[in-house]
Structures are given as structure tokens and as C-alpha cells.
Amino acid sequence: MEQMGQYLGAGLACIGMAGAAIGVGNVAGNYLSGALRNPSAAASQTATLFIGMAFAEALGIFSFLVALLLLFAV
Structure with missing residues (x-):
């Protein structure tokens, strides 16, 4: 049961990596938009x-x- 909680918590913590990918894409897209203008x-x-x-x-x-x-971590 404890190990399941660790895996579930780690999976939920990895949602931040999706946010980072969206953020990098947003920054790069806005830069390209401005550079083309x-x-x-x-x-x-x-x-x-x-x-x-x-x-x-x-x-x-x-x-x-x-x-x-x-x-x-224990």
C-alpha cells in the first residue's frame, strides 16, 4: 500500500513536466511570432x-x- 502511494505521488508530481513542456513551447512560439513580425x-x-x-x-x-x-526517499 505504501509503495502504491509512492508511485501515485510520483506520477502526480510529474504533471509539472507537462507544464514545463507547454511553457517552453509558449515561449518559443511567442518568440517566433515576434521575430517574424x-x-x-x-x-x-x-x-x-x-x-x-x-x-x-x-x-x-x-x-x-x-x-x-x-x-x-524513505
Whole structure:
């Protein structure tokens, strides 16, 4: 019963990885939309793109860490 709870909790914690994937897609899509509207400003916004992707991906990494802690921590 305890092991089932660990697996269930880890699976629920992994929902954050789906949120990270949606967030990265949203950031990249908005960057491409802006770059196609104003190509001359696209080069100056590349750093902002990578920072936004890093922040969005941090959610996935944290949820993966929580899932591992739920599975393997006693």
C-alpha cells in the first residue's frame, strides 16, 4: 500500500513536466511570432528567449526532483 502511494505521488508530481513542456513551447512560439513580425529586433531578443526557456524548464526539473524524492526517499 505504501509503495502504491509512492508511485501515485510520483506520477502526480510529474504533471509539472507537462507544464514545463507547454511553457517552453509558449515561449518559443511567442518568440517566433515576434521575430517574424520584426526580424530586425529578433537578434536582440535571443537572450530573453533562452532565459524564458530556462525559467520554464526549471519547473520540470523541480517536479522531476520531487518525483524522485517521493520514490526513493524513505
